[in-house]
Amino acid sequence: MLERPVSTNSFAHGAAELPSVVVNGYGLEFKEKGKYAGERANRRAFFDALTDLSRLAPAPDSAFTQKRAPAFSKRELERILAKGVPADAAVVLGAIEVFSESLASVIARFLKHKSWAGAERIIVGGGLSHGRLGALVTHRTKLLLHAQKIAVDLVPIRYHPDEAALIGAGHLMPSWVLDGHDAMIAIDIGGTNIRVGVVRLRLDQAPDLSRAAVWKSTVWRHADESPARQKTVDRMVRMVKRLAGLAAREGFKVAPLIGVGCPGVITHDGSIDRGGQNLPGGNWESERFNLAAALAKGFPHIGEHQTSVIIHNDAVVQGLSEVPFCRDTKRWAVVTIGTGLGNASFDNRAKP
Incomplete structure (x- = not known):
């Protein structure tokens, strides 16, 4: 335990x-x-x-x-x-x-x-x-x-559980990180689906994020395809790029970070220590694989700023909503x- x-x-x-x-x-x-x-x-x-x-x-x-x-x-x-x-x-x-x-x-x-x-x-x-x-x-x-x-x-x-898993990501970081931004990108990685969404923060209405809502999201049912680990990461990056582009065209100022909920025990460096056995492709717990680094490498910038990725356990993130x-x-x-x-x-x- x-x-x-x-x-x-x-x-x-x-x-x-x-x-x-x-x-x-x-x-x-x-x-x-x-x-x-x-x-x-x-x-x-x-x-x-x-x-x-x-x-x-x-x-x-x-x-x-x-x-x-x-x-x-x-x-x-x-x-x-x-x-x-x-x-x-x-x-x-x-x-x-x-x-x-x-x-x-x-x-x-x-x-x-x-x-x-x-x-x-x-x-x-x-x-x-x-x-x-x-x-x-x-x-x-x-x-x-x-x-x-x-x-x-x-x-x-x-919230709807699918939305709660994205909205909760806004509570992973101090409020000052989000100040001045309209939205952030969140990812929910599950044993069956992966969902990526743009969360409208609405900090001007509620600094505690109680008015936050999912603006747009997209879901991929990876369980139907059994992809390899790298293909899974590549697919997530494409989903992020698409939604980030839509948000930018809408005029949102998107925070330069991605909040991620993922099964398993998450270590301080962004790798998965254990509990990732249901993730597609296997070997997510390898010492040579770091999920945070892989996502940041695939999508290195949001707007003019370098992308930061923050990961926590998926139940924690959903609860944070x-x-x-x-x-x-x-x-x-x-x-x-x-x-x-x-x-x-x-x-x-x-x-x-």
């Missing part, structure tokens, strides 16, 4: 002390019933439960006889809950119950760890958290925890339900 990131420099990769929060830890992992936490409460675990339940007593007119459970989108499952035959709706509700029990068990274990102890609020993010399906999972998990006398508040992430809205707590945390189960815990720093 990683209890604290390596660096304590507030303007460094994988820093523990960020401008608004202290990152107590991220990537907590443990085994329970023969499975790691990330395997028991990730997207695949939900669809495994859905598959198992759909096979128990299939109705003649069941949607699950026409299509495999993992092929359903969240929107389709929500439609089944609202308008589907009762037998199918029962299957979806059953999967929510099974998954929520697993998630509650994992969170209860996290809260026993010293980096999570005393957390007042837990943000539930990641792809599975969005929409009515995600809200049902979040609130059912909260009820299960309260039944165990664990009085923690669980809330769905405020909630910083302006968690000022009423002392300690809070985030779980992100996706290809894996990302997690991070924070203590608010004194407001400057």
Whole structure:
């Protein structure tokens, strides 16, 4: 279990002390019933439960006889809950119950760890958290925890998870770095997709970034192509160049830095120490590969200035999007339900 990131420099990769929060830890992992936490409460675990339940007593007119459970989108499952035959709706509700029990068990274990102890609020993010399906999972998990006398508040992430993973990058650096700029570029690297976006900062409206929003973004589903590592980096650079060009033509003054959220343990020099096994092409943890340096080399300048790249764990970055809205707590945390189960815990720093 990683209890604290390596660096304590507030303007460094994988820093523990960020401008608004202290990152107590991220990537907590443990085994329970023969499975790691990330395997028991990730997207695949939900669809495994859905598959198992759909096979128990299939109705003649069941949607699950026409299509495999993992092929359903969240929107389709929500439609089944609202308008589907009762037998199918029962299957979806059953999967929510099974998954929520697993998630509650994992969170209860996290809260026993010293980096999570005393957390007042837990943000539930990641792809599975969005929409009515995600809200049902979040609130059912909260009820299960309260039944165990664990009085923690669980809330769905405020932004769409795809946007939260980009907006959170603005909290990786001190506000003075962003002063005088309209926007910044952010990258979210996941085990299935890579998303690049231009984040409008709106610092004149809200210096705490509470009004920040994604202006434009583009996504690449690399899982369909299984590219090599260098081709993945090259593709990211092309995505950045395209969006930076669009932002410049729009008249935005883009900050000369790129904020990146990436799976794994991020070291102070911008390399990945461990946990990058789901990234395309493999070998992202090689001593001869540095993600920050590779991105800066591919896109060396933004406007007239040299490009700086700042990287942190992807769950940390997604959680940071909630910083302006968690000022009423002392300690809070985030779980992100996706290809894996990302997690991070924070203590608010004194407001400057």
